[in-house]
Amino acid sequence: MEASKVSSGGDTTLCNASTRGWLSVAAVSFGTFALVTSELMPIGLLPKIAAGVRAVEGNVGLTITIPGLVAAFAAPALIVASRRLDRRGLLWLTTTMLIFSNLIVASAARLSTLLAGRVLLGIAIGGFWAIGAAVARRLVPPESAGRATALVFSGISAGTVIGLPAGTLLGELCGWRIAFSGAATLGGIALAAQLCLLPRLAATDAVGLRQLPAVARIPRARVALVAVALVIGGHFMAYTYLASFLEQRAAVSPGVVSAVFLAYGLAGLAGNTIAGELVQRDVRRVLTGAGLLVAATILLLSLVGSRPLIAIALVIIWGFGFGAVPVSLQTLMFMAAPALQEGGSALFVSTFQLALASGAFLGGLAVSSGGITVATLLGGAAVLTMPATIWIFGKSVSPR
Structure with missing residues (x-):
């Protein structure tokens, strides 16, 4: 009793x-x-x-x-x-x-x-x-x-x-x-x-100045940081000018563009939730799959995005794929440097934010010199290099 x-x-x-x-x-x-x-x-x-x-x-x-x-x-x-x-x-x-x-x-x-x-x-x-x-x-x-x-x-x-x-x-x-x-x-x-x-x-872990480069010296951590730079830079090269693309290239009205962004975000929530369940099993496969999906939708958008319904569908798929990216990247970084999680997170945030700003800036240059379609095409190509990098150099990057 x-x-x-x-x-x-x-x-x-x-x-x-x-x-x-x-x-x-x-x-x-x-x-x-x-x-x-x-x-x-x-x-x-x-x-x-x-x-x-x-x-x-x-x-x-x-x-x-x-x-x-x-x-x-x-x-x-x-x-x-x-x-x-x-x-x-x-x-x-x-x-x-x-x-x-x-x-x-x-x-x-x-x-x-x-x-x-x-x-x-x-x-x-x-x-x-x-x-x-x-x-x-x-x-x-x-x-x-x-x-x-x-x-x-x-x-x-x-x-x-x-x-x-x-x-x-x-x-x-x-x-x-x-x-x-x-x-x-x-x-x-x-x-x-x-x-x-x-x-x-x-x-x-008491993170000192010496520990930050120590994280960067870990091969798996370097692969993770390169992946962050490639996928985030490429994503924001295209995403920053998505509204302009939809209005100018796909002839979507401003009111509908707002609804498309809402659908993009909802799809992102779904992708985030599903990735949260899967990353503990094999983060390498989840990140590679999400990167391929994001790259494919951006590239297709630049090629066949002049049709409104096709463009809207591709943007929603894009949102689903990208929703899985941040949680997969952060988990990859945790697994790469499990004993230095805060130092790894600091470098992750720095790389993420620099890639965001650089991607938006380079996208602006591409829009100015070649148009919105060029920025979208280059962004998709940059994202595509991320899953290739993970698959080639990250074979030991996802301990289960």
């Missing part, structure tokens, strides 16, 4: 711990959603922001570029600076930065103030992403690590599907300053959840 009571009590304790762990992962994921929403918010509001701070749209476009570039350098810097700090404290700090960055942007009267707020956001993005996925994996049992990583990365798709359209609509109805105030509110909710739910999380 007594044994049964003890067993029952132990099961209850384990159940409560498991529930709290998943709630903590959800709090981190909501922080991801708030970050992505804040980072993408200017895309739909550039004309209004430009008018509000009396600047040309081309200069206001720096609000998109700057956070990515700052995040690329902030990720390793913050990891090294906070090498022995409680990881939940770093999450609290970066989420607080997110809140203040949006409040600065919402109150900005000049472009310089606006960009200062976006610099602060870049620091928040770098620090949060460098430890977010690694922390999530520690909050659940090892066999659920893939699902936890997928849940954190689902904030990317949710920010695209829900955050960006909602922020654009709020900005249209109430003004762009209210939209950024709303993003600050999202950050406040995320911070409150993290304060209530996150347990103490000691640094697993």
Whole structure:
């Protein structure tokens, strides 16, 4: 009788711990959603922001570029600076930065103030992403690590599907300053959840300046970082100008383009969820398959995308394939350097953000010199080199 009571009590304790762990992962994921929403918010509001701070749209476009570039350098810097700090404290700090960055942007009267707020956001993005996925994996049992990583990365798709359209609509109805105030509110909710739910999380490995190049010296880690650069750079070379492609090449109306982006994001959520279940079995196959699917759809879009229905279908398939990419890349990095997960995450974030900014920049050059179709074709070709790299050089990259 007594044994049964003890067993029952132990099961209850384990159940409560498991529930709290998943709630903590959800709090981190909501922080991801708030970050992505804040980072993408200017895309739909550039004309209004430009008018509000009396600047040309081309200069206001720096609000998109700057956070990515700052995040690329902030990720390793913050990891090294906070090498022995409680990881939940770093999450609290970066989420607080997110809140203040949006409040600065919402109150900005000049472009310089606006960009200062976006610099602060870049620091928040770098620090949060460098430890977010690694922390999530520690909050659940090892066999659920893939699902936890997928849940954190689902904030990317949710920010695209829900955050960006909602922020654009709020900005249209109430003004762009209210939209950024709303993003600050999202950050406040995320911070409150993290304060209530996150347990103490000691640094697993004291990341010093010597450990970052140590990660890069691991052959599997180098393969993972090259894969990140190729697929993310190629993706954003084409994706940055997708709306223009749909309107100009496929003759899709602006109203329908918004619906297409919504469908893209929903498909991305599905791809993210499925990949989260599969990456623990064989991340190499999942990443290779996702890369081939993304490359094929982008290349087909550049070749036969003049037909609206075909273009829309290809974009939705593209979203499904790319939804599996971030969680697969991050898992690949974890497996490549299991003893240096935070250092690996810092280099992952830096490479990701630099590839994003470089891809968008090179895509712009391609559009200026050869047109949108050229940018799409080059982006698809760049993505195609990723699965080839993984398959040729990454045969030992996915221990099961």
